[in-house]
Amino acid sequence: MTTTQAPAHRSRSSSIPTILGKVLLLGATLAIAIWIIPALIALQQWLWVAVVLFAAIGIFVLYTTKRFIPGKYIFPGTFFLVVFLIAPIVLTFAYSFTNFGDGTRGSKEQAVSAIMGNSVQQAPDSPRYGLSVATAGDPAAGPYTFFLVDPEDQKVYQGSLEQDLTPVPAGDVTVEGGRVTEAQGFTILTMPQINAAGREIQQVSVKVDEDSAIRMLTANQAFEGTATMVYDEEADTFTNTTSGAVYTVQKVGNTDYFVDEAGNRLPQSWLQGVGGANYMRLFTDGKIAGQFLKAFGWTLVFAAGSVLSTFLVGFALALVLNDERMKSRRFYRSVLLMPYAIPAFIAILMWSNFYNRDFGLINQVLHLHINWLGDPTWAKAAVLLTNLWMGFPYMFIVCTGALQALPGDVMEAAKIDGASRLQTTMRVVMPLLLVAVSPLLVASFAFNFNNFNAIQLLTEGGPFPAGEYTRGGTDILISMIYRIAFGGSGADFGFASAVSVALFVLTGVIAALQFRFTSVLEDVN
The missing domain is CATH 1.20.58 (Methane Monooxygenase Hydroxylase; Chain G, domain 1)
Structure with missing residues (x-):
């Protein structure tokens, strides 16, 4: 039991x-x-x-x-x-089918609130409030809510772009020194966080009524002012109370804006679908299409050159150190793996100093005066050389493993047939090794096809021709897309997404062709 x-x-x-x-x-x-x-x-x-x-x-x-x-x-x-x-x-x-970008990120209601809020003017007798900036989301991205304390009666209010001024029950917040220090369900931003997100917070206005709103004055103070831009919801128009100009919704390019009779548009718009306009711009705009094709050509050269150079150097070193007559092979292999052990961003930043025209190690040691990063051709050579340094240890490891896995009787048979060492390497070792490493070569090509770090950290895509900011001399497609999306002239995420989709398709097609080619190598077995 x-x-x-x-x-x-x-x-x-x-x-x-x-x-x-x-x-x-x-x-x-x-x-x-x-x-x-x-x-x-x-x-x-x-x-x-x-x-x-x-x-x-x-x-x-x-x-x-x-x-x-x-x-x-x-x-x-x-x-x-x-x-x-x-x-x-x-x-x-x-x-990729929208106009998503700077000034076109939110809804139309948010755009209307932003336009009215940005037009708020402070008067000498404008009421002021103790301000605390808070968020229920990410402090770096928002959305942001203002907690306001009236200095006269210590009443607490809250509001945001989406929420008009609303009283807050006393038990939901903690007030110290005329400002809210804690709020239930919210994170109160610190001064460094407010400074980091200052541009976005400056766009926040809290609507009080049809003619007034509250905006941030300093990091801990806000003011209530009068809006010079008044929105008529029925007519869907803005009226400038100072000049009398009326702004109606009109199409500018592929985006709706509020535009007056003189053709002047307000800067704020909203997220809208644009159909295939971004793709049409990519393939029909001569300047952009030309830049895309040039970047695509260099991307192919960069990816193929990086794979070929790293493989040849790695294979040669693996072949030499696989010879049993070579002494201290373990020591040499350990030394050759050192570049692979150093983090890539540190290696790239180190090499960027080597290429300095006046004080760089390369020019000083070789007594040269080459403008490595200022000339497009030399900059491309610098990128390939740096990528070779960082990539050959990986190929060395792969080739060493593949060589040690090759059957010894095949090499013995080649020697018996009278093949020289070079013939054995090129006609026996190389084909058998490619069968094993070809998928890794395809993966390495795909990685370098989108190797953003190697470009951004070394050259930042430059050098740039005069008046050109979309594509630099060493920009590959992914770094060009990054500049379109986050460029200094304003983010254009919709168009950058369209270019990303095109890049995704190109990468897939090229990878498929490569795998189809490598399948031929299987016949070697």
């Missing part, structure tokens, strides 16, 4: 941690879903609402039943695949 009860006892004991684990997992999932879904709905992030909702439902379905056993192991990987790969691709593709 004792022997039959022991397994049941152990089963009950082992099931307790399992049940507790499920309760904690499901409780945490439910809490996160309840917390994050309302915030995403408020931000109108419908894709992420769907992802969180389906993930929460999937977790409850999978981990509350004894069915779908394989799904319990597949789900975590699938979830992270969707979040970090599929969703960004979908968002990029969706944004």
Whole structure:
């Protein structure tokens, strides 16, 4: 009887941690879903609402039943695949059909509030408030809410671009020194955080009524002023109360703006669908299409040159150090792996100093006066040379492993047939080695095709021709896209997304062709 009860006892004991684990997992999932879904709905992030909702439902379905056993192991990987790969691709593709960029990020209601808020003028007798900037999201990205303390009666108010001025119950906030220091559900920004996000916070205005709004004066003070731009919701127009000019919605390019009779438009617009206008601009605008083709050509040269040079150097070194007659092979292999052990960004920054025309190590040691980073041709050579330094240890490791895995009887047969060492290397070793390493060469090509760090950290895409800011002499496609999206002339995420989609298609086509070519090598076996 004792022997039959022991397994049941152990089963009950082992099931307790399992049940507790499920309760904690499901409780945490439910809490996160309840917390994050309302915030995403408020931000109108419908894709992420769907992802969180389906993930929460999937977790409850999978981990509350004894069915779908394989799904319990597949789900975590699938979830992270969707979040970090599929969703960004979908968002990029969706944004490529919009005008998303600086001044066109929010809704029309937000644009109207921003236009009115930016027109608020301070008068000598304008009321002032103790200001605390807060957010329920990321302190660096917002959205931002103003907590305002009236210095006369110490009443607390809150508001934002989306929320008009609203009284706050005393129990929901803590007031010290005439400012809100704590607010339930919000993070109060510190001075460094306010300075970092100053541009976005300056755009925030809190509507008081149709003619007045509150804006930030200093980091801890706000003022209530009169708006010179008044919006008529029925007519969908803005009127400048100072000049009398009326602004109506008109199409400028592929985006709607508020424009007056003289053709002057207000700077703020809103997120709109533009169809295939971004793709038409990419392929029909002669200047942009030309820059794209030039960047694409250099990208191919850079990726192919990097793969070829690193492979040849790595293969040669692996071949030499694989010879048993070579002494101290372990020491030499350890030395050759040192560039691979140094973080890439440190190596690139170090090499950028080597290329200094006046004080760089290369010019001083070789007694040269080459403008490495100022001349387009020499800058390309510098990029390839730096990438060779960082990439050959990887190819050395790969080739060393492949050489040691080759069957020795094949080489012996070649020697018996009278083949020289060079002939054995080129006609026997090389084809067999390519069968093993060709997929890695394809992967290395794809990596260098989008090797943003090697360009941005070394040359920042330069040198730039006079008057050209879209593409520099060493810009590959990915660094050109980065400049379009985050350039000094203003971000254009919609167009950058269209270029990214084109780059994604190009990379896929090239990779498919490469894999088709490498499949031919399998006939060697």
